[in-house]
Amino acid sequence: MPDSQDIKSVTELLQIILKAKKNLRIYPSNNPIYAKTVENAFNKIEGVLEYLDEIPLRITRNEIFFAGEEVFKGVGKEDNLALFFSRDGIKELVFKSGLQQSEFQDFLEIASFDFDREDVADDVVTLMWGKDFQHITYQVDESMLVEEDEEQFEEEAVKQVKERSADDDDLQKAYQDALDSEETTKEVKLVPITDSDIRTVAKLKESAMENRTSKMVDILYEMLLQTQDFYEFHEISAIVSAALDFCIEQKNLKTAIEILWRAKTFDDKSITDFDAREELNQIFKSAESFEVIRVIGEIIDEEPGIDDAVFQEYVSFLSKDAIPHFMKILGDLKTIKARKSIVNALVFLGKKDISTLVRGLRDNRWYVVRNIIYILRKIGDPKAMGYLLKAAGHGDPRVRKEMLKALGEIGGQKAVSAVRDCMDDPEPFIRTAAARALGSIGTDSAKQVLMDRLTDKKMLAVDFNEKKEMFEVLSGWNDNQVLDFLIKTIRKFVIFNRAKHNEMKAAAAYALGLMGNKSALTPLDRMRKSGNKFLSEYAYAAIKRIEHGR
Amino acid sequence: MIMIRGKSPKATAYDIADGYIIVNPLFLKPLDTEALKVLYAEMQKVLTEIRGEKFPQGDIQGIRKRNTRLSKLHQSSMVLRNFARERRVLIL
Amino acid sequence: MEDRFDNDDIELKRQAKDIINNFAVILRSTQIHDISNVAVVSSINRFVTMINRLIAQFGAIQVELVGEYFFVNDSRVKFPSEYMVSFDFLTKEFEARGLGSVTFNNEVGVQDIQLLVKAFLNSAASVEPLEALIEGVKETPKIVIAKARVHEDDFEHDARRAVKKTYFNAVSFTKGVMRKLSSGEKVSVKRAKRVVQTMVDQLLGEHELLLGMTAIKDYDDYTYHHSVNVSILSVALGQQLGFSKRLLMDLGLAALFHDIGKLDVPPDVLNKPSEFTEEEWTTIKRHPFWGVKSILDIKGFDENAILSAIVAFEHHIHHDNTGYPVRKASVERDLFSRIVSIVDQYDGMTSARVYARTPLTPDRALKLMLSRSGSQLDPILMKYFINMIGIYPVGSLVMLNTRELGLVYSSTSVPSRPKVLIIMDTNAKKVDGFIADLNEKAADGSYQRSIIKTMDPNKYRINLAEYML
Secondary structure, three states: OOOHHHHHHHHHHHHHHHHHHHHHHHOOOOOHHHHHHHHHHHHHHHHHHHHOOEEEEEEOOOEEEEOOEEEEEOOOOOOOHHHHHHOOOEEEEEEEOOOOHHHHHHHHHHHOOOOOOOOOOOOHHHHHHHHOOOOEEEEEOHHHOOOHHHOOHHHHHHHHHHHOOOOHHHHHHHHHHHHHOOOOOOOOOOOOOOHHHHHHHHHHHHHHHOOHHHHHHHHHHHHHHHOOOHHHHHHHHHHHHHHHHHHHHOOOHHHHHHHHHHHHOOOOOOOOOOOHHHHHHHHHHHHOOHHHHHHHHHHHHOOOOOOHHHHHHHHOOOOHHHHHHHHHHHOOOOOHHHHHHHHHHHHHHHOOOHHHHHHHHHOOOHHHHHHHHHHHHHHOOOOHHHHHHHHHHOOOHHHHHHHHHHHHHHOOHHHHHHHHHHOOOOOHHHHHHHHHHHHHHOOHHHHHHHHHHHHOOHHHHOOHHHHHHHHHHHHOOOOHHHHHHHHHHHHOOOOOOHHHHHHHHHHHHHHHHHHOOHHHHHHHHHHHOOOOHHHHHHHHHHHHHHHHOO | OOOEOOEOHHHHHHHHHOOOOOOOHHHHOOOOHHHHHHHHHHHHHHHHHHHHOOOOOOOHHHHHHHHHHHHHHHHHHHHHHHHHHHOOOOOO | OOOOOOHHHHHHHHHHHHHHHHHHHHHHHHHHOOOOOHHHHHHHHHHHHHHHHHHHHHOOEEEEEEOOEEEEOOEEOOOOHHHHHHHHHHHHHHHHHOEEEEEEOOOOOHHHHHHHHHHHHHHHHOOOHHHHHHHHOOOOOOEEEEEOOOOOOHHHHHHHHHHHHHHHHHHHHHHHHHHHHHOOOOOOHHHHHHHHHHHHHHHHHOHHHHHHHOOOOOOOOHHHHHHHHHHHHHHHHHHHOOOOHHHHHHHHHHHHOOOHHHHHOOHHHHOOOOOOOHHHHHHHOOHHHHHHHHHHHHHOOOHHHHHHHHHHHHOOEOOOOOEOOOOOOOOOOOHHHHHHHHHHHHHHHOOOEOOEOOOOOHHHHHHHHHHOEOOOEOHHHHHHHHHHHOOOOOOOEEEEOOOOEEEEEEOOOOOOOOEEEEEEOOOOOEEEEEEEEOOOEOOOOOEOOOEEEEEOHHHHOOOHHHHHO
């Protein structure tokens, strides 16, 4: 018989379980506090079970009783352990000795559900039933399941059956006929189950588990072909949209793609009295709705995410209406992988509608703007030029850099002008990028801009590396004009600012080396013999380069 | 301007990342709805910032420190989210 | 012990729970306080007033404990949860003394109750508590103590009650679902799962009993009984195939809703006693289509909904892809659909239908189904099904070599030797239904009973169901 000490222990145990319930809701399962909570609670219950073989708890609406004594009282809905169980009809809960920690943890996890705050498909009883606890049993008050008008059903039904039953005469007749009739042989024989039968069943079970959703989609499309009027078709299409949402939630993009593909290739020849395609459009609309795209974004952002090829296949079904949604989530993504995927998606979709895309250039997050520029660059549409130019003066240098890359690729006179403005940018790496952009554009006017810059006094002040880079870009043109220009540079006679001018000469020599033109050999040789160590080094290197080829 | 224990939310977020503050229900209890939302947002910003920093290739200590900070922020974010859910505060 | 339903009874029921609660309170308090304590005294006074009022209205009042329930004048007492502790307590007090009933014959006074209470207290420590109790109230003729009645087959009895309850619970639940769906109300899927779970538990435990309930075929409420029967039989077949508990529940749930599309078939078509016209037949053939719609409307998309929808759609498609609805592509049917197809046919054939009042015997049904194995029905699953139903299916009417007439009650490990409920003895006399196990042997080692003939129970309106209830 349990004594007062036991009753105290059980009271404490229930408080520990209540606290565990709260902790398990707050801390994620990989948090050390989570594990500690479970361990703590288990140790306590193990301790109690060492003295008592089992802990039977009687549960009423707001109280829990052990050995006839109240060991828990709950008030209201919050923190009410008793109500949690009694609400679903559990009137008794028994913990038996031999309880394992894993079992108890499963129990605590179930206990930590909050049905008011979460949408759980099953109730407490179903959850516990599914776990098939070996050392935790429960008793349910089944009457809670029965609704008032159903209570009398059993009595009524039983009465009806008995009314129709056989009377004595029937029985006598049966008996008599039985005696008179001949012995019957069994028509149906039992058949042995073979090994191959067992294997077939096992295979069927396995394949049944896999992708039932896909099967469901099959059925829905069959049903679309069997609809009898517009209204039915509309209803079923709505269900298909819902199926799509479900697939996305389940991270099952493959089936989602299947849905879209089938909608796209739907054979509506048999449907004549309304526009089936128009109806099916609602499925595509659902596929590119903000909600769906947001969820996809979240999925891509997590580990392990989605296979990019699969994702791009999904995108191929979307229209330009998806662009603003993707742009919105672009800024919220955390991983590089995810951003890459979305950017690729926008490159694909943006081709259909640049104007929506360029709106992103006005976003206040620099990385978003940069991404948009990148996308525009990849799309390569000259129409984007005008918009890009507007971003030329963006506050963040990283954006300016990306923009220059884009201008470099797109080219055109307007690009050259914009790039030229960037040559005066306060950031050195921007100036370099501008130079490279000019090189990318490659036209004569671009070349002219670069040469103008190189002859500008401002050039003297910049870092030697920057000088080198600029000259390197110039060497890319590799024509006579450039050749003359460079030779002129190394021959220039200077008095003031000699060091800075020497840097220019060295850089020019370097460029000549890259160009590989033998006519530069003579002036370079002279430079080598100039007596200035710095200059002769660069000249020497350039000569060697020219002599031995690139 | 919202202050948490005398510090700005942003500073608090950094403190959490560096392990000076433990995020648990006790810590979160005195915060009001606004504070919770702001703190959460700041924590996400710091997360993005840390992720955006150059990865310390080859520097074992550096890698470890980076991971620790990310892990602390991540775990604390979850605790805050769950706590907010219990209070029926919506954090987007 | 049947519950009666008249107005008096309702009044009695209402007060009964208070009587018992009150009495429990008195006993509890006297375990702590003295019998002359103020609180105890007032409780006793209250009790006396209450019980005397009842005695005036109904004559003698008997409080009896049977199993775990209290009965007052043969009427079972239902109590609200606040009284649970008192009822529990009193049950234990009764059981500890082997006490069956306390009868109050006439109007009682406070002293009579005090005697009773003292007797309870004193008998607690006694070696023969019941004797002590009886002794204690010897002085008052108004109170009579009786021993607890021992039920034979108590376990069997309880199990049967439980199974009965489960079965009818399921049927009325299904009826409720259909009604709610027709009027657009919400349906509780959680509750459906609970109903199916209980069925699964019982099938895993008292296998035969629940299967026996499927012998109840009712053509008025055909659809509901049929749905439940198909659910039970599907789960049983699933068990043969080695499904887990969870899978069995999924199967049972899907099977329960397989015919839900019939709600959209006009009742006068559905219940037509004569043959269907082309048009009517076309309408009926749409019920799988409507079933999918209904199911996905109930709770939108989740795993169970998808399963149920697939089964609802496929259960009339044949193994060779004929049947309906007609499918463009040739797709393999889901395992669950195959199971339900088989079971659906079986129950349909063995039930009295509006258009075929005399159903086929299980035997005939199986034979017919066998001829369809491979074409309409999955041949491998048919093997399992036949083995499950057995050579002598539950409910078959059999004549034994002892010239006893019986109904097959449940299968045993030997298919040709099931348990048989004897309904007529060797002298052609009606018998109160005892169960004989045909595996039992006589002293000389030969079997006591064997089946020699099987007959059609429906010809004689004999139904196993009535003996189960």
